[in-house]
Amino acid sequence: MLWPLVRVFLFSLQDYGLREIVSGEPNWNGVDNYVEVFTTPELWTVVLPNTVVFAVISVAGTVAFGTAVAVLMASLGPFWRTIVGSAIMIAWAMPAVTGTYVWVWIFDADRGVFNQTLQALGLQDAPVNWFTDRYTFYAIVLLNIIHHGFPFVAITVLAGLLGVPKEMLEAAEVDGAGPWRRFFQVIVPNLRQVFAVVIILSTIWDFKIFAQVYLMPGGAGTNREALNLGVWSYVESFGQNRYGFGSAIAVLLTLVLLAITVVYVRTMLKEEEL
Known part of the structure; x- marks a missing residue:
């Protein structure tokens, strides 16, 4: 290597x-x-914003949605937890190329179900090519990344949730803490290391995305506004x-990823010391 x-x-x-x-x-x-x-002006006006801003938004979306699914699964019984866990793992097991083509089909200008649905509801008169605009292009990529990445976050956070002592949650509930307060004041502090790991790993993955951009219409370089590193x-x-x-x-790009990896390794070492 x-x-x-x-x-x-x-x-x-x-x-x-x-x-x-x-x-x-x-x-x-x-x-x-x-x-x-x-x-090159393109680096500062297009490439870096597309890479960095997208990574920040996609990591936040993936972690938030994955955590919500984990909380849902933690509230289920063993049978339904297994069913839901198996279902979301299908999204994680789907290859990036296959998943990307599914999203391209959904938003296709001529035959996409998204355009057809909007026209059927009377929300637009003619099909729209969502891949020509920089922001709608990356909105579709964002959906693709969150859909493919949230199962890892959900399963990892679920493992942490099941390890939170029930006595702490029951004591907080007796003290009058609502669901949101119990989550942020009891669960989050106990899962600080878990969240650190999933955030750093998700950041590494989302910084270096390639297929999800390259395989989109215009993503191979014909639409210069869609370039990332x-x-x-x-x-x-x-x-x-x-x-x-x-x-x-x-x-x-490698140097950026190495810097993130150093943070990841240091976080893991601190977790082992604890």
Whole structure:
């Protein structure tokens, strides 16, 4: 695993394209690729906002929805808890490519059930292509990510909920604490480490999403407003044959993910100490 990372870094220090692939000769240009990455307006106006803002919103949505499902499952009996758990695991087991094409079909401009439903209800007169606008594009990606990611959060949080001492919840209820107060003042403090783990892992996954964006109409680079770091690196490398520049983008994404991973490892170590 280490050697491909080293190679990507070496490519990022070269003007590496088809000529270099054929000749096998390196064409070193130092940090020129990194300078171009950081001086490209598209990075600051499109790519980083799409990557960072989307990750923050998707993590918040995934954790909130997954926690709500976990609370629901904790209130069920063993039989129905097994049924619900098995049902939501289908969403988690679905491959990202398959799930993405399902959402593309739902919002398809011509045959999508979403447009057909809105027209049947009289809420719109003609079909709308929801993939051309940057915000509706990422709203569909958000639904895809939450749908695919919430089962992991739900099962993990459920395991933590079942470990919360019932005596603490009963004592809080006797003291007059309502459901919301019991959740935030009793359950959340007990699950602090669990929430830290699911938030950090979800952040790592949502920062590096690729298939869910690339496979959407326009997500492969034709709609430049939809680019994120992962897709931008791929498009520049394999679409424009600028492997050095694409590698520099990949290195930038890797450094961001390494920083998040360091936080994750430190959180795990603290949990073990406790």
